[in-house]
Amino acid sequence: MKDIIVGVDIGATKMHIGAIKDSKIFKDLVIATSANAPEKQIIDELIEGIESLCGHDFVGIGIGVPGLIDEEQGIVYDLWNIPSWKEVYLKDSLEKHFKKPVRITNDANTFALGEKKYGQGKTYKNFVGVSLGTGYGTGIIINHELYSGTLSGAGELANIPYLDRTIEDYCSGKFFKLQYQREGAEVFEKAEQGDPEALKIFDEFGKHLAESLKLILYILSPEAIILGGSISRSFKYFEKSLMETINTFPFKRILKRVKIFPSAMPDVSVLGSAAMLDK
Known part of the structure; x- marks a missing residue:
């Protein structure tokens, strides 16, 4: 067709x-x-x-x-x-x-493209999509267009040193394995049951993730940060600690304007891949 x-x-x-x-x-x-x-x-x-x-x-x-x-x-x-x-x-x-x-x-760019064309990113001129799954990736939309940089490498925060490892080690599925020897899906299931340890793990995860998002605020100061990937479905369990840590960002006027929320589209990366041809 x-x-x-x-x-x-x-x-x-x-x-x-x-x-x-x-x-x-x-x-x-x-x-x-x-x-x-x-x-x-x-x-x-x-x-x-x-x-x-x-x-x-x-x-x-x-x-x-x-x-x-x-x-x-x-x-x-x-x-x-x-x-x-x-x-x-x-x-x-x-x-x-x-x-x-x-x-x-x-x-990570296809996630941002999908949000821009089909999702909640439609209304934003400048935003960053952060994919949280096996790894940590970011796609950057500036002035309504994707900015991918040389060799599609813009926004590769994952490898930036953080604590004793890297951002990806603390802000992706690797966190659950490296720190607690558990799969993220298992921790999510336990959190759904109200397990105190699982809730504590997500609380810690939210704090680490917020530190990475603060870097995005410093570098790009976008209107919005949209979280995607499998871990974003657990947003309700780390939202509180994430926002508490984000609120330590020093530029309060920026904090009042930026929106941080999870994607509502489970297949947004596939849609975003198609968006490169759907002009």
């Missing part, structure tokens, strides 16, 4: 492929990422997934990938969680196969 766009969110454990029409995902598919497989095998599995969902009946493909991207050439570089992807000419491979345009950017 002429108006279908394929959106793809590639992660270390799964690839989420969606067929988007009229700004909505009307069918989708999730397949496992063969993260330790050779480069070509992973590309072939992505092609098979797209074909099983849509055949060749679409106008183009947008992809979000957790790494450095040459957006113009569509080259993916040095994915930590997919070791064989060192220098992957993904755009060329897919365009050669499907004969359709392909756009690629960092997956």
Whole structure:
């Protein structure tokens, strides 16, 4: 169909492929990422997934990938969680196969793009989308446009040193594993049951996350910070400690204006991938 766009969110454990029409995902598919497989095998599995969902009946493909991207050439570089992807000419491979345009950017950027075009980011001129999942990523919208920087690397706060490790180690799913040897989903389930230890863990997480958001306020001073990713669904359990810590930010007039809230769109990154072609 002429108006279908394929959106793809590639992660270390799964690839989420969606067929988007009229700004909505009307069918989708999730397949496992063969993260330790050779480069070509992973590309072939992505092609098979797209074909099983849509055949060749679409106008183009947008992809979000957790790494450095040459957006113009569509080259993916040095994915930590997919070791064989060192220098992957993904755009060329897919365009050669499907004969359709392909756009690629960092997956945190697709989250921000999705919020800007389809979600709560519509009303903001300048905002930052923060993805909280296996890792920590940020997508930056300035003057209504995505700012991705060189090799799609703008906003890579994850690797900034923090305490004895990095921001990502304390502000993503790694926090629960490194500090408490537990999965974030398990802590969430316990918090839902009112477990005091789980609630305390989320309270601590909120404090660490707030410190990273304060850096965003210092650097960009956006109108809003929108939280996404699996951990954002636990927002009610760390909102209090997050806001208490955010309120130590010294510029009170900025604090009065900035909005911090979780995304209301579970598949926003897939939509955001498609948004690169949905002009």
